[in-house]
Amino acid sequence: MAAQVLTSVPFEVRDAIDVFGETVPLLYAVAPVAAYERLRRAAETPSGALAFRLIAQVACELGVDVHFVAADVMAQTAADLAEASRALAPLEIKRLVNQWIGVAGGYLGDFSYSTHEAFYADLGLPIEPSGMEGTTRSRFMQILAANDPRTQAKILEGILAKYPPGSPVPDGSSAARTPEMHSELLGWISRLRGTDPVPAPRLATTSAVVERALRDAEELLNRNGPTSCVDRVHTALHGYLREVCGSAGLDAPADASLPLLLKTLRERHPSFTAPSPRFDDISAVLRSLGSIVDKLNPIRNNATVAHPNAELLPPAEAMLVVNAVRTILHYVEAKLAPIA
Structure with missing residues (x-):
């Protein structure tokens, strides 16, 4: 995840003043609102916090004694707001996990740790769950929440290819993989890819x-x-x-x-x-x-x-x-x- 964080937004080294009034190096980024939200959500997870610590550690090994990693929100544009509104909501991620993939014993579908790692490689995504903590379910949810809408769409497409409608679900799970939910997930993919609809009109003559x-x-x-x-x-x-x-x-x-x-x-x-x-x-x-x-x-x-x-x-x-x-x-x- 550390590599993913570093490539998601441009970081630079700046001088900052710590609480003791000392000048210290700071790894700093200004990110669009959607990217900033992904960084913020990642930092609140154990694997995300570890990723930021690893980034600071590697910077120190390269000769830059980084004390902090920080980010600010770039001025919001209409495009930023549109991207943020397209991203999967937490409840949608939970529905995907529980009602489509299926969870048994805390684990996601028939994913093992190694096949979960290979899943992203097969999609051509630079995501490495092995550097994260928790079950495959926990790691998958963290990864999906931390990524941008287009990457989320690619992951969803991979899930639908792996678990098509009507395929067997894990024993003891509440998943169903119905045609209706399949249609709904395809709608999510369309939304995530940014295919914005013609806006709904305001009508003067109506009923x-x-x-x-x-x-x-x-x-x-x-x-x-x-x-x-x-x-x-x-x-x-x-x-x-x-x-x-x-x-x-x-x-x-x-x-x-x-x-x-x-x-x-x-x-x-x-x-x-x-x-x-x-x-x-x-x-x-x-x-x-x-x-x-x-x-x-x-x-x-x-x-x-x-x-x-x-x-x-x-x-x-x-x-x-x-x-x-x-x-x-x-x-x-x-x-x-x-x-x-």
Whole structure:
């Protein structure tokens, strides 16, 4: 872990004043908030504290009598905050360990100390659990918590390859390895890799059903991944287009489909029919969006949790649907907004 700490952020030697007023060498780093949090969490673990002591010891052997290792938080940027928000939460790590891998007698799955070490080497990660204290379960949790989101994603992918859905679990453990949790873990991987979704829109024309569907979709996306929320974004878009048509006095059948509602807006709402630059080209784009909308119904009915379907939409495709729906919502809302 000592090598991992040193390569995670750039450290430098500085002079510092100790409590006795003496000038002493200090190994110091300024780290982005996400990296700083990883260092802080590592320092609170026995293996992390040992790693920092080893770093100071090696520095002394190299002729720099380091007394302290310290880090400060770099000014936070939007990218820092976004990375920190993507990282696995402690409860997610516990769920992965207990409900997917499985624990028996304090040990993780069928990992031995040597196979746990080899697991990271096979993934091409410079992580050495042999320098840490505790069981394989304890070491795995410390490693996962101390790493950045992309490394966490790589570790999760390795775990899913080692323990696929439906594979045998350790005797006496509470793990299940269900298809539902597999889909959830794939959603975590998508989040960890930084595939940020199109943001949820704020709608001026709405209803209780639309608002509830959007809230549910956001919660399910953050908690379980995109596959779980496709049904909710479909409901939100359908309800929203119905509200917009009704508010504009555009008659549509009570059971009007999504494509019909979008076509009604495009062909009859003054905000969409008014001439504008490249009107024909934009109209062609809107017709293409209509084709996308036309495919949302079979996707919802046959590949989401709206019905007990045998196969669910994979996370990447589910995120495509979520982003497409949100893009349409953003565009329609912008077209309806009064010109300032």
